[in-house]
Amino acid sequence: MADELVVQQGIRVTNVARTIVDIARSEMFEQAVVVGDAALHRNAVTRAALAIALERARGRVGIPRAREVVRLLDGRSESVGESRSRVLMHMSGIQDVHPQGAILGPDGTIIARGDFVHDDGLVGEFDGMGKYAKHRLPGETPGDALAREKRREDAIRAAGWHVHRWTWADLHDPDRFIERFWSALEHARRHASPERQWRAT
Template sequence: MTVRIGVAGVCTIAELRARGMSAGAQRHAVATGRLVRLRRGVYCDGAVWRASARRPADRHVVEACAAWLALGRRGWATGYSAAVIAGLPVPHGEPRQLRFSLPRRPHGRRAYPGMRLRTAGVDEADVLLINGVPVTAPARTALDVAREHGFAAGLVLADAALRAGIATAEELRRVAERQSGWPSGSRAVLVATHADGARESPAESVSYAGFVTAGLPLPACNAWIVGHGAGGVRADFLWRRHRLVGEVDGRVKYADPLRPDHENVLVDEKTRQLRIEEAGYVVVRWTAAEAMARPEVVRARVVRQSRVAARMYGVPPVG
């Protein structure tokens, strides 16, 4: 028989029975791979489960839907679970486990393997239904991540949410105001203050967080230096007063030297830097790995190149 499966290909055994599937048919479907048991009393369409293996985000959505059903359709996904379900960038290896919150823990403290449960309160406006799973809204998710994992981690999510149009600056301010008195609430306020959809990658967001933390003058992000639009040149970071341009490398375009256009990409990048220098700026570069793991190295390099610009153009250095 054909079995119609619920949201994300996941449903409960009770729903299967209500649709006419007998216990014997259910066991046969599991044995033949048409159904996959995810949690006690919760099953997934076999084809959906196998297809979800292609992308960790898809697999996490399926597992989150199963977890929500196992919790009796209570609670909501939080933290990096909510981020990946909403399509926001997360670090490699995250989320390590499902993250859910409940308004109150169930009696008996039943164990839910692979799931971290917390008890929390939340405003109705801060919970959305995405892919059939209740999750904290992107603004709340970004600030929750900031409080738990740090300013830079939260800024990555907040910038991406603003850029995608799934959060607003006002939402960030509203949530940050409410969280300001919570543990590590100052991180949430910092993210809401500095979030900007102009930044186009996690590496840019992490770099900017490093500038804020180091107390450096803050640059304009993705600002035009030469012209506008096609044929123009933008910089990741521009300290116009200091005649300094910052560029964070590490994008996919540099990753594979065997790509047919690899040499052209490098030539184009060198030409681009030459145009920036001809416009009267000193360029400082760093990698995404340096921004994330060695921000002090990035700061020192920015300050050093700024002093070069100061000597060349008679402008004040950044620090």
């Protein structure tokens, strides 16, 4: 439809919502989630616009898969690695995982934010190569940033949580990623404190 077209640098292209739906219909599931998450995170598209685009594409090839992609999209994912992690969790039946959960101390104040928080007491952290450089404070050295991250993790553990980390190498080996995640989740179920607190962001 004409209102699905926009002009970018003098070239007519489909708008963001239509483009995401088309990618979800025709490309790999993981790639589509990565693109859709990024668009939602940057406020480049709304869920209402995606719903309209899905309705307009009804009957086209790949629409059932596009609907599944759109259901999984979450603008709280802050990186490609976090989006890919969510896809692997979804495909493996891991449920009750919340992106960017706020971990609370005994007095109810926020002490940290986890990439993923599981209801059973697990905080999951994706460690991309640029993570610590990206979040370095002014004047902070890489060593300072690493030490600060260690103190943050210690605080999360002290608040009653089990912390599990993974990297790009784990995402490139899905079976290993899932095996390690399930193992960490079982550990959390056995050892996490019932006093732990968190809230969605």
